Amino acid sequence: DTEVTQTPKHLVMGMTNKKSLKCEQHMGHRAMYWYKQKAKKPPELMFVYSYEKLSINESVPSRFSPECPNSSLLNLHLHALQPEDSALYLCASSRQDGGYEQYFGPGTRLTVT
Amino acid sequence: GQQVMQIPQYQHVQEGEDFTTYCNSSTTLSNIQWYKQRPGGHPVFLIQLVKSGEVKKQKRLTFQFGEAKKNSSLHITATQTTDVGTYFCAGDNFNKFYFGSGTKLNVKP
Secondary structure, eight states: OOEEEOOOOOEETTTTOOOEEEEESSSOOOOEEEEEEEEEEEEEEEEEEETTEEEOOSSSOOTTEEEEEEEEEEEEEEESSGGGGGGEEEEEEEESSSSSOEEOOEEEEEEEE | OOOOEEOEEEEEEETTTTTTEEEESSOOSSSSEEEOTTTSSEEEEEEOOOOOOOEEEEETTTHHHHHEESSSEESSOOOOOGOOOOEEEEEEEETTTEEEOOOOEEEEE
């Protein structure tokens, strides 16, 4: 199984809502990532988890809160988002952190109204 | 900070023509990876280059890593309509992974 799954595929939320994005992989990968991708732009790294511990936070606003409950799951909790946070949120995993090929999920298309 | 730039930003070619995208980093990279993202899709890993001056081929695709490990290129010979998409290089430096700005390829049949 070389698949990374993400739910939901699409999400529309108001600025006062709280929602969560979910990501799952069953490849035994020990590094998982959240990226944000705006239209016509490259993916922008947000967070890196290595062995279920947060290893990199690229100065992401606190309205985004990552969580790694176990080695297969990665969540991104959203609260009080702004319209400019609307984007494609991509999850990825790799065997380990540090230069290994990354497998991306299909993404969650988020719209903040 | 780390910057990985790609040129050109866009390339329109006739099917059968060749295509090249270039990737340049402001700092030395430990390795470089290339990804392809189809319209509406997600990035898919193509290849990784690690050694200085390394050249790898995948069918019609040729990847090079510069001697100084600060630049790379992807060359596609005889493009096909299935090559349409955005090609990203991604550089790794001290466990931080940065995507290049991408080159969007359009192939006219």
